[in-house]
Amino acid sequence: MEPLERVLREEWGRLLALLVAWCRRVDLAEDGLADAFEAAARTWPEAGVPARPAAWLLTAARRRITDALRHEVVAAGKVPLLEVDASVQQHAQRVLAAPPEGEAVTDERLRLVLLCAHPALSREAAAALTLRLVLGVPTEDVARLFLVPTPTMAARLTRARRKLAGARFAVPPPDELAARIDVVADVAYLAFTTGYAPGSGSDVLRADVAGEAVRLVRVLRSVLPPEARTxxxxxxxxxxxxxxxxxxxxxxxxxxxxLPDQDRRRWHHDEALEALDLLRPLVGAPPAPYLLQALVAAEHAIAPTAAATRWDRVVDRYDELLALRDSPVVRLNRAVALAERDGPEAGLAALAGVALPGHRLPSVRAELLARLERWDEARLAYDTALALCRNEAESAHLRARRGLTRGGRSSASP
Structure with missing residues (x-):
């Protein structure tokens, strides 16, 4: 991975949070940081990567934000330039020296997440804005997650930023914090999804993004009062x-x-055991979306082999989930589970009427058709999936699977 790309993934959220805390403007902070990355892309290849890349970017972004503030003041004609410069410098020193008094959380990115989960925003807008601002997820990938065109998502993000103008950049009091937990949970899982199944680029898995989402939930749980944990x-x-x-x-x-072809010896079994310990006291609790999905994942974790998976229980969990939250994604996953329990014909039948943008629906159809040796239909479905896929690794996988149909064979399950 290139140095600038690494810094973008690892430092974007922290740097943006520092800049928002400093200038109290999400729009200026994001524009200034984006300009700093553009400057680095021009400068670093010739001058070399600085010893402290994040500090270089932070300094460059501050300069651009200061220039933008000075231009705004000049346009308004309200105060002398020197007074603006002094005010900005004093504010920067005050904010960056220490977190606000009484702050229970010192993680800047968590404060930024909580800002994005502001009550002024809808849950969908909060999730989308957090993905874009905190983790630097491209707008195109955010749009894919929300099943809308990229221009539509870009417009939504712009409106969300405007609604946050003047909002306080701090961890809210416990009663207000509790009201935002559900929003932050949805945000974290969407962020995890962008790392676990990148919609574009060359990566099969962005473990750093997925790991950051896991860390976000851990931090949130650690700062909540026990009675607020759900x-x-x-x-x-x-x-x-x-x-x-x-x-x-x-x-x-x-x-x-x-999943069916993974070497389970490569799984992090200590982490899986930790998760199972978390789930154990929740078994028997009223059905809820994350709980049901976790119980599905647990069935895969406890099965010694893919063939030993209790697909009957997996289908039952998806049936419960459909009753709570019907969606094309849940129906797609249920169809895969049905195919494993009852055969590919049952899986194809369950896909009838499902409409889902992107390549995953036609790729599952292609696999099921191949298992039924309906080769021409399978190749057509693979071609459809390939035309829609924007992830290079997944495209390579689909091309390989399609290649197997030319000889009239297919061996792997979806």
Whole structure:
């Protein structure tokens, strides 16, 4: 990975949070940081990567923000330039020297997440803005997660930023914090999804992004009063940890490896055991979306082999989930589970009427058709999936699977 790309993934959220705390403007902070990265892309290849890349970017962003503030003041004609410069410098020193008095959390990114979960925003807007600002997820990938066109998502993000103008950058009091837990949980899981199944680029898995989402939930649980912790928050952490425990088995020599074909010796079993311990006291709790998904993941974790998975219980969990929250994604996953329990014909029948943008629906159809030896239909479905896929690793996997149909054979399950 290139140095600038590494810094973008590892430092974007922290740097942006520092800049928002400093200038109290999300729009200025984001524009200034983006300009700093653009300057680095021009400068670093010739001048070399600085010893402290994050500090270089932070300084460059501050300069651009200061220039933007000075231009705004000049346009308004309200105060002398020197007074603006002095005010900005004093504010920067005051904010960056220490977190606000009484702050229970010192993690800047968590404060930024809580800002994005502000009550002024809808839950969807909060999640989208957090993905974009905290983790630097490209707008195109955020749009894919929300199943909308990229221009639509770009407009939503702009409106969300405007609504946060003047909002306080701090951890809210316990009563208000509790009201935001569900929003932050949804944000964290969407962030995890961007790392676990990148929509674009060359990566099979962005373990750093997925790991950051897991860390976000851990930090949130650690700062909440015991009475504010919820079953769903514990279930969410268990779900994410169970999936993240498989990260090293999902990729072999840069190739995507699907769950049935993974070498389970490469799973992080200590993490899986931690997640199962979290789930144990939740068994028997009222059905809830994250809990049901975590119980599905647990079925995979406790099965010694893919063939030993209790698909009957997995289908039952998806049936419960559909009753709570019907969605094309849940129906797609249920169809895969049905195919494993009752055969590919049952899986195809369950897909009838499902509409889902992107390549995952046609890729599952292609696999099921191949298992039924309906080769021409399978190749057509693979072609459809390939035309829609924007992830290079997944495209390579689909091309390989399609290649198997030319000889009239297919061996792997979805």
């Amino acid at each position: 079953t769903e928050l514990d279930a969410l952490l268990a779900l994410m940890v169970l999936q993240h425990a498989r990260r090293d088995a999902r990729v072999v020599d840069g190739r995507l490896v699907l």
